[in-house]
Amino acid sequence: xxxxxxxxxxxxxxxxxxxxxxxxxxxxxxxxxxxxxxxxxxxxxxxxxxxxxxxxxxxxxxxxxxxxxxxxxxxxxxxxxxxxxxxxxxxxxxxxxxxxxxxxxxxxxxxxxxxxxxxxxxxxxxxxxxxxxxxxxxxxxxxxxxxxxxxxxxxxxxxxxxxxxxxxxxxxxxxxxxxxxxxxxxxxxxxxxxxxxxxxxxxxxxxxxxxxxxxxxxxxxxxxxxxxxxxxxxxxxxxxxxxxxxxxxxxxxxxxxxxxxxxxxxxxxxxxxxxxxxxxxxxxxxxxxxxxxxxxxxxxxxxxxxxxxxxxxxxxxxxxxxxxxxxxxxxxxxxxxxxxxxxxxxxxxxxxxxxxxxxxxxxxxxxxxxxxxxxxxxxxxxxxxxxxxxxxxxxxxxxxxxxxxxxxxxxxxxxxxxxxxxxxxxxxxxxxxxxxxxxxxxxxxxxxxxxxxxxxxxxxxxxxxxxxxxxxxxxxxxxxxxxxxxxxxxxxxxxxxxx
RNA sequence: GGCGUCGUACCCAAGUGGUCAAGGGAAAGGUCUGCAAAACCUUCAUUCGGCGGUUCGAAUCCGCCCGGCGCCUCCA
Numbered sequence: 001x002x003x004x005x006x007x008x009x010x011x012x013x014x015x016x017x018x019x020x021x022x023x024x025x026x027x028x029x030x031x032x033x034x035x036x037x038x039x040x041x042x043x044x045x046x047x048x049x050x051x052x053x054x055x056x057x058x059x060x061x062x063x064x065x066x067x068x069x070x071x072x073x074x075x076x077x078x079x080x081x082x083x084x085x086x087x088x089x090x091x092x093x094x095x096x097x098x099x100x101x102x103x104x105x106x107x108x109x110x111x112x113x114x115x116x117x118x119x120x121x122x123x124x125x126x127x128x129x130x131x132x133x134x135x136x137x138x139x140x141x142x143x144x145x146x147x148x149x150x151x152x153x154x155x156x157x158x159x160x161x162x163x164x165x166x167x168x169x170x171x172x173x174x175x176x177x178x179x180x181x182x183x184x185x186x187x188x189x190x191x192x193x194x195x196x197x198x199x200x201x202x203x204x205x206x207x208x209x210x211x212x213x214x215x216x217x218x219x220x221x222x223x224x225x226x227x228x229x230x231x232x233x234x235x236x237x238x239x240x241x242x243x244x245x246x247x248x249x250x251x252x253x254x255x256x257x258x259x260x261x262x263x264x265x266x267x268x269x270x271x272x273x274x275x276x277x278x279x280x281x282x283x284x285x286x287x288x289x290x291x292x293x294x295x296x297x298x299x300x301x302x303x304x305x306x307x308x309x310x311x312x313x314x315x316x317x318x319x320x321x322x323x324x325x326x327x328x329x330x331x332x333x334x335x336x337x338x339x340x341x342x343x344x345x346x347x348x349x350x351x352x353x354x355x356x357x358x359x360x361x362x363x364x365x366x367x368x369x370x371x372x373x374x375x376x377x378x379x380x381x382x383x384x385x386x387x388x389x390x391x392x393x394x395x396x397x398x399x400x401x402x403x404x405x406x407x408x409x410x411x412x413x414x415x416x417x418x419x420x421x422x423x424x425x426x427x428x429x430x431x432x433x434x435x436x437x438x439x440x441x442x443x444x445x446x447x448x449x450x451x452x453x454x455x456x457x458x459x460x461x462x463x464x465x466x467x468x469x470x471x472x473x474x475x476x477x478x479x480x481x482x483x484x485x486x487x488x489x490x491x492x493x494x495x496x497x498x499x
Numbered sequence: 500g501g502c503g504u505c506g507u508a509c510c511c512a513a514g515u516g517g518u519c520a521a522g523g524g525a526a527a528g529g530u531c532u533g534c535a536a537a538a539c540c541u542u543c544a545u546u547c548g549g550c551g552g553u554u555c556g557a558a559u560c561c562g563c564c565c566g567g568c569g570c571c572u573c574c575a
Contacts, residue, residue: 032575033575034575035573035574040575041575043574043575044574044575045575046575047575048575050575076573090573090574176502176570176571177501177502177503177571178501178502178571227573248575249574249575250503250569250570250575251569251570251573251574251575252574252575253570253571254502254570254571255571255572278575279575280504280569280575281568281569281570281574281575282575283568283569286567286568287568288568288569319511319512319523320511320512321513323504324504324505324512325504325505325568325569327511327568329510329511331510331511331524331525332510332511332524334524335510335511335523335524335525336523338523338524339523339524341537342537342538345537345538349538380513386513388511388512388513388514388521388522388523389513389514389521389522391522391523392512392513392521392522392523393521393522395522395523396521396522399539402538402539403538403539405538405539406538461533464533466533466534469533469534470533470534470535473535473536477536482536482537483535483536484536484537484538485532485535485536485537486537486538491537493536493537
């Protein structure tokens, strides 16, 4: 068991502090997942990558991790303050959009995007949570929770909804710093005030709506739950009344997490989560990612359409620590691609060395150097998930391996192999744990054609017909591959296709 | 109006008081190669948005100013 502390910034106390599981060595972790009304974008995945890294570090420290990440498959009105049905529902809007026409109903739409989401998740080599609870599967619990809040005076019923009574929870605002409830309203545009609300900031726990595409029966009539209640209920159902760590994107601080705290703590009477972590939004080309400006990237855009190596995308998303804005550019992705390929080269060399017969020479110095770098990588991650430094340390390790390149002994190969495995456990950028996320499975016919050309080039080379050899190489490159000549013969690599 | 965050070389970026600044990309020179690619070696910020201040000492602390970005409203 490691003596290290795992330091993480805590949004609640606004300081970096050690992550301390209530039960030592067992982290109970809830990470807010996506609403599945369309494909998740790379910004979403930066948040989920943060959660993934936390799990990896915790396991590297020898902890057991109970990791739950929800999937929100219920539509919620886009304007939560609007009491009538004038607000447009995300799910409903998605169904009516061009892409949505293929779905028979919202349920199918949600299922489709939930599956697409999981596929992208695997592409990025993210650890799967132990559970992916869905909001629609926890309707009973949500209704019970709302009932209890009404009974205890923390919520009240109006003709159109059930609202949480902010005045019943004086600490509302402690996470976001929006402690002045009246100031909440000042900057808000277009607030439609529901006269039946006691306070404009009161948020909905249940919406009555008999026309809604997704509705359930409740003591307050047919309708659907408020956005915030699902996470309170699911987190507590699987992780207990007080969880160790709760994560999400920075936008969730307010109102989502603030409201979760209010509901949960009113339900149980004690602290909902001991540590809060929020991942900053990423930008693309220096601007906020938005569909309107066309700088909106999904994993499938980059990987399936543009041929990016998914592990390179993962690497790119790790170049800047989660707490700072990451400005994603194609250059970032290209840089990441060369880094990931460098690791691949290390693996090739390690395999090669392992095929040699033992040299009988000690690899101790080599091993110590790599061990030190592994420790420094882990140190960096334990220091508020400093991925920039972690990647730099890992990169130095590749330098150690590549320095000796083909001269690596069998023993060093063994050490290198082991180091690469451990670094991969930590960073996840060498190999995917998912077979279905392999990078080069598209166009394998092309690949065999390129391999044939590579053999022909090799033959031309041995016959000293360099003109032909160069022409063949150009052809291979035109097909999206490159040839790397090594002492053991040529190796074919797929080019990223990024320009 | 409230809350917050950032400004380090051509680009990305670490670094929060004391070897006057990690790492990557790009670029340049060299080694290797039939030539390339990959890899290796070398070079590449006396300087950290600006101006003041605190200090023996600051990129790092304080103040002001300039500039970027974000949240407070569906959003990771």
